[in-house]
Amino acid sequence: xxxxxxxxxxxxxxxxxxxxxxxxxxxxxxxxxxxxxxxxxxxxxxxxxxxxxxxxxxxxxxxxxxxxxxxxxxxxxxxxxxxxxxxxxxxxxxxxxxxxxxxxxxxxxxxxxxxxxxxxxxxxxxxxxxxxxxxxxxxxxxxxxxxxxxxxxxxxxxxxxxxxxxxxxxxxxxxxxxxxxxxxxxxxxxxxxxxxxxxxxxxxxxxxxxxxx
Numbered sequence: 266x267x268x269x270x271x272x273x274x275x276x277x278x279x280x281x282x283x284x285x286x287x288x289x290x291x292x293x294x295x296x297x298x299x300x301x302x303x304x305x306x307x308x309x310x311x312x313x314x315x316x317x318x319x320x321x322x323x324x325x326x327x328x329x330x331x332x333x334x335x336x337x338x339x340x341x342x343x344x345x346x347x348x349x350x351x352x353x354x355x356x357x358x359x360x361x362x363x364x365x366x367x368x369x370x371x372x373x374x375x376x377x378x379x380x381x382x383x384x385x386x387x388x389x390x391x392x393x394x395x396x397x398x399x400x401x402x403x404x405x406x407x408x409x410x411x412x413x414x415x416x417x418x419x420x421x422x423x424x425x426x427x428x429x430x431x432x433x434x435x436x437x438x439x440x441x442x443x444x445x446x447x448x449x450x451x452x453x454x455x456x457x458x459x460x461x462x463x464x465x466x467x468x469x470x471x472x473x474x475x476x477x478x
Contacts, residue, residue, distance in 0.1 A: 277434050278339035285318050286343055291463040292320060296407055299473050300324045300378075303405040309373030312397065314362040314390065315380030316340075319347030322355075331355050334362040337434070363389050367397040374398070378407040381445070382468075383436045391449045398478040405475050406446070409461070409468035411439040422467055429467060438467050451476040 304324035313321060316333035317340050325331060331353050335344055338359065348355040358366070363386055365372075375394045381387045394404050412418035422438040429438050443456055456474040464471070 273337050273339060274434065275339070277432065278337050280432075281434060282318055282337070282339045282343060285320060285340075288463065289318070289320050293323075295461060295463045296378075296473065297324075299407065300405075303403075303475060304376060307374045307376075307403070307405075310371070311374045311376060312362075312365065312367070312372050312394075313376040314394070315377060315383070316344055316357075317379075318343035319345075319351075321376060321378060322347040322351045322353055325351065325353060327352070329354065332358060334358050334360060334365075336361045363393065365393045365397050369396055370399050372397040372399065373402055375402070375404045376406075377404070379409065381406070381408050381442050382438075382440055383434065385435070387440065387442065387445055388449075391445060395450060395476075395478055400478055402478045403475050404451070404477075407471065407473045408440075408442045409438075409464060410442045410470050410472050412470050418467075418470070425467060443472050446474075446476055449476065451478055453477040 300321060301324050304321060305326055307326065307329055310330045310332065313331060313333045316335045333344065333355060335341065335357065336359055341357065341359065344357065363384065375398060381390065384390050398404065412422055419439065426438045430436060446456065447454055454474065454476045456472050459471050461469045461471045
């Protein structure tokens, strides 16, 4: 859950970095097998968007060239320490990812976890991912999404959206990210829906999957 560095709030930025670090082991317990299966199979040049504290770095295999976009400067210390700990060949780009500075069709894979909820224009970001991927390139994602329309949880997501959006620096409780991914023009999209047992109640509806260019 990241904000543009030019707008990163020093209190909320540090709080979110601390909070993600505090629950890293819980996230690993819940979604670690999915991440290990998909991230662990990547090779070549990989772009991770909104890398945060580097929570995904433990899953990358040796030899990957990782380019991580993370505009929140209050995440960088933990992120760089995680990269050192796991021996990654890392390039950190401390900018937002609505425009990825890669030529068309030059990236082997992309990773994005709990980020499409936050970026100002998720459609643009996904278009950029599709643009830079090589033919057959894989985009792995895990995101929280809007609950079923008309449900009590969806009404609660709508009701508490504004304070949540403020505290978590732009995070939306009610984005229909699964619909966005299906409509993004990938040749193949696989999405698994699940209910988180670790996330706060407003954001327990989750999706995980891959999109292939």
